[in-house]
Amino acid sequence: MQSYTVSDAWMVQRDTVRLTEQQQLVRESIREICEDFDAAYWRERDAAGEYPREFVDSLAEHGWFGALIPEEYDGAGMSTEEVVVMMEEIAANGGGFSAAQAVHGAIYNSVPLVKYGNEEMKENLLPAVARGEESIQAFGLTEPNAGSDSTSIETSAERDGDEFVINGQKIWISRVDASDYIVLMARTTPKETVDKRTRGMTMFLVELEEAFDQGALQIERIDKTASNFVHSFEMWFEDLRVSEDDVIGEEDEGFYQMLDGLNEERLVIASECVGLGEAALEASVDYAAEREVFGRPIGENQAIQHPLAEAYARIQAAKQMVYSAASAVESSEDAEAVGSQANMSKFLAADAAFEAADAAVQTHGGFGVAREYDVERYFREARLTRLVPITQQLALNYIGENLLDLPRSY
Numbered sequence: 464m465q466s467y468t469v470s471d472a473w474m475v476q477r478d479t480v481r482l483t484e485q486q487q488l489v490r491e492s493i494r495e496i497c498e499d500f501d502a503a504y505w506r507e508r509d510a511a512g513e514y515p516r517e518f519v520d521s522l523a524e525h526g527w528f529g530a531l532i533p534e535e536y537d538g539a540g541m542s543t544e545e546v547v548v549m550m551e552e553i554a555a556n557g558g559g560f561s562a563a564q565a566v567h568g569a570i571y572n573s574v575p576l577v578k579y580g581n582e583e584m585k586e587n588l589l590p591a592v593a594r595g596e597e598s599i600q601a602f603g604l605t606e607p608n609a610g611s612d613s614t615s616i617e618t619s620a621e622r623d624g625d626e627f628v629i630n631g632q633k634i635w636i637s638r639v640d641a642s643d644y645i646v647l648m649a650r651t652t653p654k655e656t657v658d659k660r661t662r663g664m665t666m667f668l669v670e671l672e673e674a675f676d677q678g679a680l681q682i683e684r685i686d687k688t689a690s691n692f693v694h695s696f697e698m699w700f701e702d703l704r705v706s707e708d709d710v711i712g713e714e715d716e717g718f719y720q721m722l723d724g725l726n727e728e729r730l731v732i733a734s735e736c737v738g739l740g741e742a743a744l745e746a747s748v749d750y751a752a753e754r755e756v757f758g759r760p761i762g763e764n765q766a767i768q769h770p771l772a773e774a775y776a777r778i779q780a781a782k783q784m785v786y787s788a789a790s791a792v793e794s795s796e797d798a799e800a801v802g803s804q805a806n807m808s809k810f811l812a813a814d815a816a817f818e819a820a821d822a823a824v825q826t827h828g829g830f831g832v833a834r835e836y837d838v839e840r841y842f843r844e845a846r847l848t849r850l851v852p853i854t855q856q857l858a859l860n861y862i863g864e865n866l867l868d869l870p871r872s873y
């Protein structure tokens with residue numbers, strides 16, 4: 464008789480979305496890479512707070528950092544439809560949300576360059592990024608005095624001849640220590656003097672080593688509890704001089720450039736949440752089937768079974784939405800409709816991941832908080848997904864305003 468383990472059954476049940484041939488190829492390739500990095504690898508990186516360099520290098524060697532870079536710049540020219548598969552697989556195969564976050568910037572921060580960068584910038588940098596020789600892992604928007612209200616950023620870039628002089632402070636900026644460049648948002652025109660608050664912001668490409676060499680940048684790592692191996696930083700810029708050639712796209716139009724691409728990125732984050740929820744459930748289903756208390760597997764108790772079943776249903780529902788929204792990105796001209804789906808996907812997927820991780824901890828009893836069972840890490844990460852890259856409340860604000868036509872609340 465053919466043996467049929469719980470894991471085999473589970474792997475079958477993850478395939479609830481019909482994939483294109485290209486998506487299947489992405490899935491198989493990413494799974495193959497992930498097989499080299501087992502649960503112990505991620506556990507050790509998390510405990511030590513060490514960036515998963517080997518994993519990142521492996522993805523780079525296989526050309527994945529060029530996922531969204533067009534073929535003419537040596538990239539793979541992939542679509543959002545394929546990137547959601549890639550990031551879901553990274554998270555689902557044991558790495559969780561943090562593994563996806565470790566490389567997320569490397570995939571996404573090249574997008575503004577592709578869409579708005581000048582030809583010299585693209586030719587100099589994009590092929591090297593695609594080959595994994597240079598990285599643009601950091602994106603600097605958030606500031607202590609602005610928070611979610613991102614048009615209130617105070618970091619300024621003042622023109623001085625053919626240069627800009629940048630001053631200000633950023634907070635929570637991830638992967639600065641794993642990056643050669645940062646895409647930096649700064650105000651080139653004060654908020655008080657623009658006709659719309661979304662105007663007057665400019666996107667810069669800043670070489671980090673050059674900023675340190677000028678003595679114009681200081682950074683300090685933030686001590687945090689989730690995503691331990693992906694570090695986030697406070698940054699202080701003091702009289703940093705950059706060339707006007709380092710402006711990505713148009714001066715004063717950086718906010719709109721940032722928004723363009725944000726929906727796709729939110730979808731990809733949602734797929735990372737789906738993958739995290741799936742990893743948490745996989746660990747729990749195995750445990751529920753094996754752990755015996757009162758002489759029977761705990762999975763026989765409905766108090767254990769139902770939360771797992773409910774979390775599974777919610778994860779799969781979120782997954783359906785993510786995948787259908789990702790294919791809509793390819794075919795839809797209506798950016799607002801895609802934006803609504805992206806925000807709903809992110810909201811649903813983050814909540815579903817949280818429920819799955821919570822059920823996973825409960826299923827494990829006391830071992831739910833033991834590092835060796837991994838679900839406590841998934842739980843910490845799932846909590847984080849409700850905060851980043853935008854909070855759940857801000858996603859709801861978007862839905863309220865754009866889908867329900869309710870008054871803007873902020």
Ligand SMILES: Cc1cc2nc3c(=O)[nH]c(=O)nc-3n(C[C@H](O)[C@H](O)[C@H](O)COP(=O)(O)OP(=O)(O)OC[C@H]3O[C@@H](n4cnc5c(N)ncnc54)[C@H](O)[C@@H]3O)c2cc1C
Nearest residue numbers: 602603604605610611635636637695852853854856857873
């Ligand atoms: C681990 C981590 C990594 C990050 N990486 C990056 C990065 O690489 N680059 C970057 O630029 N940023 C990054 N961020 C920042 C992240 O995007 C912000 O933390 C997030 O957008 C929320 O901003 P805030 O923390 O200032 O919260 P606040 O804006 O201070 O909000 C606090 C609370 O109030 C709620 N709130 C505020 N206004 C409203 C409103 N109008 N309606 C309803 N509720 C409201 C919020 O939802 C939230 O719950 C990261 C954050 C973390 C934690």
